[in-house]
Amino acid sequence: MLIDEIRNDFPILKRKVNGKPLVYLDNAATSQKPKQVxxxxxxxxxxxxxxxxxxxxxxxxxxxxxxxxxxxxxxxxxxxxxxxxxxxxxxxxxxxxxxxxxxxxxxxxxxxxxxxxxxxxxxxxxxxxxxxxxxxxxxxxxxxxxxxxxxxxxxxxxxxxxxxxxxxxxxxxxxxxxxxxxxxxxxxxxxxxxxxxxxxxxxxxxxxxxxxxxxxxxxxxxxxxxxxxxxxxxxxxxxxxxxxxxxxxxxxxxxxxxxxxxxxxxxxxxxxxxxxxxxxxxxxxxxxxxxIGMEKIRKHEEEITKYALDKLLKIKNITIYGPMDHRLRGAVIAFNIGGIHPHDVAAILDSEGIAVRPGHACCKPLMSRLDILAMCRASFYIYNTKNEADVLVSGLEKVNKIFKR
Ligand SMILES: Cc1ncc(COP(=O)(O)O)c(C=O)c1O
Structure with missing residues (x-):
């Protein structure tokens, strides 16, 4: 199945958020549902x-x-x-x-x-x-x-x-x-x-x-x-x-x-x-x-994670948590940008139609181990595209600009 065909099955992906096309990157919290379901x-x-x-x-x-x-x-x-x-x-x-x-x-x-x-x-x-x-x-x-x-x-x-x-x-x-x-x-x-x-x-x-x-x-x-x-x-x-x-x-x-x-x-x-x-x-x-096939889903997510990791690593002041080798991770990328509060980051991204999760993600012991209070998390699924990873990157560049970094 092509990604366009898959996206077509998800009615919610056609909606706009704050006047922008929805870029749903909060899949680790919950995923969207296809019309078949x-x-x-x-x-x-x-x-x-x-x-x-x-x-x-x-x-x-x-x-x-x-x-x-x-x-x-x-x-x-x-x-x-x-x-x-x-x-x-x-x-x-x-x-x-x-x-x-x-x-x-x-x-x-x-x-x-x-x-x-x-x-x-x-x-x-x-x-x-x-x-x-x-x-x-x-x-x-x-x-x-x-x-x-x-x-x-x-x-x-x-x-x-x-x-x-x-x-x-x-x-x-x-x-x-x-x-x-x-x-x-x-x-x-x-x-x-x-x-x-x-x-x-x-x-x-x-x-x-x-x-x-x-x-x-x-x-x-x-x-x-x-x-x-x-x-x-x-x-x-x-x-x-x-x-x-x-x-x-x-x-x-x-x-x-x-x-x-x-x-x-x-x-x-x-x-x-x-x-x-x-x-x-x-x-x-x-x-x-x-x-679709679970092997295919994994392959798609590996590709998009590698693509997003490479691009996100170039963002000024970003810290990305977890292994840098995409083969060792699922399609979850948690990060912080300098001293900017994750809630501010998520609010600016939301104004661009991008949904991510800020906070401790129900992992307080891990937050303590990483010596942080919170982070922002972008998480991908089978319907996400490399173009959406680019929109996330542009959104984060905007965050840096707003905070004049
Ligand atoms: C690793 C992990 N375990 C457990 C849960 C809890 O799932 P649920 O809220 O569906 O019970 C989550 C939810 O985010 C999770 O990510």
Missing amino acids: IDAIKNFYETQNANIHRGIHQLSEESTEAFERSREKVAKFISAKPEQIIFTKNTTESINTIAYGYGLKNIKKGDEILTTVMEHHSNFLPWQLVKKHTGATLKIADITDDGLLKMNHLEKLATKKTKLVAVTQVSNVLGTINPVKEISEIAQKNNSLFLVDGAQAAPHMPVDVKKTGCDFYAFSSHKMLGPTGIGVLYIKDPDKVDPFLVGGGTIKEVYTDKEAVWHDSPWKFEGGTPDVSGVIGFGATVDYLNK
Whole structure:
């Protein structure tokens, strides 16, 4: 598919912002949606809407079938089995499901949890919570000055006491792609479980949970062209995890005088009415991504990241965080310009129709490690063009001019 054809699928890319064509570079926060996904959701409400797994009437059966078909598509997308795929609200809820359903039950005082300093708060705070409630130790692997994970440090911190290793596959600030296969081997050597935060990886590159060798993999539909409100949690062995949100749909039997018997996975984890339209929309998203091809998406983003990095590095007073080799990073470029506050930078870019993210990007421990309070982040996706990278560069030159640098 040509980039013009792809762009044509995204109605929002035709709009103007502050009188300028929209240049949407906030994809790490959330992506835009193609009309195929919007239509799938609209079609569900117009022709099929019913609750699932409950009724025996035609609409309910059709909705249930479409919902479960989405699960099969998602499973195939990451080389898993449908019963290993749990639909949640987002990556945050997926990781919390493991913290509550596995961590609080199985991790004890004297045990260790190992994570890194580059984690998003969603893969950091749940482990601080488990530490607080269980008395376990939380160990944090450091990064090098060019934003790579210090593998020798991580390996040194991993011990036989490590119950769980929790690492992001791609940093949402540094862009760093972590060697998850290697980390999984370290975890396996110590008999530790391995959780991968795939929020910034699954949208942008092929994912194979079997090859990765992880026990848990979490990601969000909204960052990969799909609807908001849908997250995915892959659990290799669902029997190891208890449901964390119990209620309707999670049981086989309920008694008044003894404990309930849980349903099989995935249903034991999906209490209450789910976002049926969202899951069906996410099925259409997976079809859309497959039609383009994840290898192709990765290649496009590598090209655009290299192009943007080369140009951005020429901007006066710019500091770019993370590895400079585009092959080692995802399509995320975080930067600061001299002493100019990232909010001022983002506001000036916004006046040019360019959407970027200023702030700490939910990575306060990483901000401290980089010795900054905040940064600006431009993040690309399959519909972004080199021309848009040029518009970003011109916008940043304007920032320098306004601040007379
Ligand atoms: C690396 C990473 N992990 C987790 C999350 C949380 O995702 P969500 O807000 O969809 O739960 C994000 C969101 O930006 C992220 O970038």
